[in-house]
Amino acid sequence: xxxxxxxxxxxREVDDPxxxxxxxxxxxxxxxxxxxxxxxxxxxxxxxxxxxKARISDDITNKLESLEGVNKVEIEFGSMNDEERAKLRQQxxxxxxxxxxxxxxxxxxEIICVASGKGGxxxxxxxxxxxxxxxxxxxxxGVLDADVYGFSIPRMLGVTGQPTIIDNMIIPPERNxxxxxxxxxxxxxDTPVIWRGPLLHKTVQQFMTxxxxxxxxxxxVDLPPGTGDITITVAxxxxxxxxxxxTTPQKAASNVALRVGKMAEKVELGVLGVIExxxxxxxxxxxxxxxxxxGGGSEVADILNTSVFAEIPLDSELRQASDEGNPIIxxxxxxxxxxxxxxxxxxxxxxxxx
Ligand code: ADP
Numbered sequence: 001x002x003x004x005x006x007x008x009x010x011x012r013e014v015d016d017p018x019x020x021x022x023x024x025x026x027x028x029x030x031x032x033x034x035x036x037x038x039x040x041x042x043x044x045x046x047x048x049x050x051x052x053k054a055r056i057s058d059d060i061t062n063k064l065e066s067l068e069g070v071n072k073v074e075i076e077f078g079s080m081n082d083e084e085r086a087k088l089r090q091q092x093x094x095x096x097x098x099x100x101x102x103x104x105x106x107x108x109x110e111i112i113c114v115a116s117g118k119g120g121x122x123x124x125x126x127x128x129x130x131x132x133x134x135x136x137x138x139x140x141x142g143v144l145d146a147d148v149y150g151f152s153i154p155r156m157l158g159v160t161g162q163p164t165i166i167d168n169m170i171i172p173p174e175r176n177x178x179x180x181x182x183x184x185x186x187x188x189x190d191t192p193v194i195w196r197g198p199l200l201h202k203t204v205q206q207f208m209t210x211x212x213x214x215x216x217x218x219x220x221v222d223l224p225p226g227t228g229d230i231t232i233t234v235a236x237x238x239x240x241x242x243x244x245x246x247t248t249p250q251k252a253a254s255n256v257a258l259r260v261g262k263m264a265e266k267v268e269l270g271v272l273g274v275i276e277x278x279x280x281x282x283x284x285x286x287x288x289x290x291x292x293x294x295g296g297g298s299e300v301a302d303i304l305n306t307s308v309f310a311e312i313p314l315d316s317e318l319r320q321a322s323d324e325g326n327p328i329i330x331x332x333x334x335x336x337x338x339x340x341x342x343x344x345x346x347x348x349x350x351x352x353x354x
Contacts, residue, residue, distance in 0.1 A: 037071035085167040111241035117256025122277035128156035132329035133345035139217040145182030158325025227263040235267035257300035273309030310344035
């Protein structure tokens with residue numbers, strides 16, 4: 001007959017799919033009963049009706065059934081009580097601070113705030129594709145969508161469904177290893193902005209203090225366009241963040257740069273560089289057509305005393321891929337935009353020593 005120790009050894013190999021820790025460490029194994037070759041396990045889910053229930057059940061069953069002497073596995077599910085959830089939160093986020101305090105940012109090596117002077121320049125597209133490209137390089141990436149009025153990152157990264165919340169701790173859903181929190185995961189895009197308004201600040205605060213990111217190499221923050229309140233709040237709280245400014249190639253983008261520059265100065269954030277988006281259209285013969293003119297990126301970079309980090313071409317496949325929730329980085333087909341993003345991610349990785 002198998003022993004309890006053997007069963008616990010196996011259960012230690014089963015991770016909670018959202019928290020990525022062994023279920024034994026998370027206090028999820030309530031008890032184990034062995035009756036000849038039948039093993040009964042009682043599991044406490046973090047929340048009742050946890051969407052990961054079937055997966056946890058399959059993982060446990062498959063592992064235990066491979067053990068010699070086990071013919072049948074019975075799993076009973078219960079759920080943690082409030083006290084146990086509070087304990088779990090404390091275990092996972094021991095350094096968490098109160099909402100109005102500065103967040104504890106020890107979990108992440110680098111924070112990049114993606115900013116733009118105005119909407120429609122491709123800021124969110126840059127955030128989503130850079131996240132995918134950095135993750136493709138093997139980095140642990142999180143995205144905080146602070147563009148609360150125009151949240152589009154969930155759609156671009158193809159993340160749906162409400163996050164699991166354990167004692168006010170938000171577990172960010174993942175896609176291809178990229179973790180994401182966004183107002184869009186709680187509301188849909190049709191929710192009138194007027195209803196979102198009062199929730200905004202509180203939600204953004206919560207996104208900074210109450211999310212279990214675990215360990216990240218880099219967090220990308222999609223800031224709202226312009227230099228409004230939310231941008232300043234986020235930037236002020238994220239003291240170690242650096243700004244990446246997205247602009248288009250039109251000249252006269254300088255007023256935009258000045259605004260972003262002033263904001264960076266005010267909140268004491270360093271500027272990492274400028275990304276010029278929609279820089280050119282690559283014709284089949286390899287030559288470039290400058291659909292929106294030239295020079296905007298370098299003009300902005302000069303004003304901000306930094307350099308142009310990348311030039312992303314106009315690419316209809318990139319737009320389509322974003323609309324479908326599958327960033328072009330994950331596409332099997334290579335393209336100039338995909339290459340530009342991968343090159344940019346490489347450069348970021350190198351310069352930030354990630
Ligand atoms: P912002 O966040 O600045 O408001 P978005 O990222 O939502 O802008 O982009 C606006 C639109 O432009 C989207 O439809 C997006 O797919 C498209 N887009 C962004 N960058 C490119 C590009 N390089 N080539 C083609 N379309 C792009």
